[in-house]
Amino acid sequence: MRTNIVMVDWESVQPESFDLLTPVYFRVLVFVGATQKKLPFEVADRIHRLGDRAEFVKISGVGRNALDFHIAYYIGKLAAADPGAFFHIISKDGGFGPLIEHLKEHNIFSARWPAIEAIPAVKAARAKSPQDRAALVLAKLHGSGAPKPRSEKALRSAVAALFNKQLSDGEVTGVLERLEADGEMAIVNGRVFFPKLNMAATT
The missing domain is CATH 1.10.10 (Arc Repressor Mutant, subunit A)
Incomplete structure (x- = not known):
């Protein structure tokens, strides 16, 4: 079964719920900007409930595209460990286009969606x-x-x-x-x- 790795750009999109990602084939990484100090309790609680299938990634620096570079790094790292995984970037930032095209050229499955609900695997589960x-x-x-x-x-x-x-x-x-x-x-x-x-x- 293909792993679907959902990478949330929290600076761009703040999902109210992660309940749609409870099936075991989803893994979740929430990328939080260096200057973002607080998260809603409900979000933290849901991520905690997903156990080792979910984690927060705190960006270590500030600057234009800093979070984007972190996502790119983690895709490379995780794709090496699981070449068949599909990476879903949840963001309103259209700047991910060149990265996604480059990944496709190297047979790494990836796409950007404006919301968790738009992910095909989520639609299929629902x-x-x-x-x-x-x-x-x-x-x-x-x-x-x-x-x-x-x-x-x-x-x-x-x-x-x-x-x-x-x-x-x-x-x-x-x-x-x-x-x-x-x-x-x-x-x-x-x-x-x-x-x-x-x-x-x-x-």
Whole structure:
């Protein structure tokens, strides 16, 4: 199961709650500026409740982009220990773009989101009905530049991976049935077709 490491730029974004990050595949680092002296009790308490999966990182200096450099350092350090991890930077600072592009060039998964709620893995954890889960699968199929699964086995594997392998076989089947009922895809002799995407899957 892929580890999702959430790195919060506290100077930019102050989430009111970390309850959405309770699943075991999340790890949380909250980066606090050198001049920030106080944190809400509720935030400190929630981070404490996450145990060794969460920690605060106090920035050791001041200056433009000081916090950004700390995040970059920790991504490099943690990626070396867990190359398959996905790093989610929670910040409104668009300056992380070049860093994220550089990381992608080195096959390190990363993205910046304006809020914890925007993280795809969080959305997947919150989706409970076949309809909601099917909508996330469709968003992934439409938004990803990767080839679409062409076999039922590959599609089932992709759905399971999207939901961090937390779904039972029956729940995965429910998602596929919802997609078929909505006319979004069809399975014929084990092959998958996406009529509304105007193409059969290519891999």
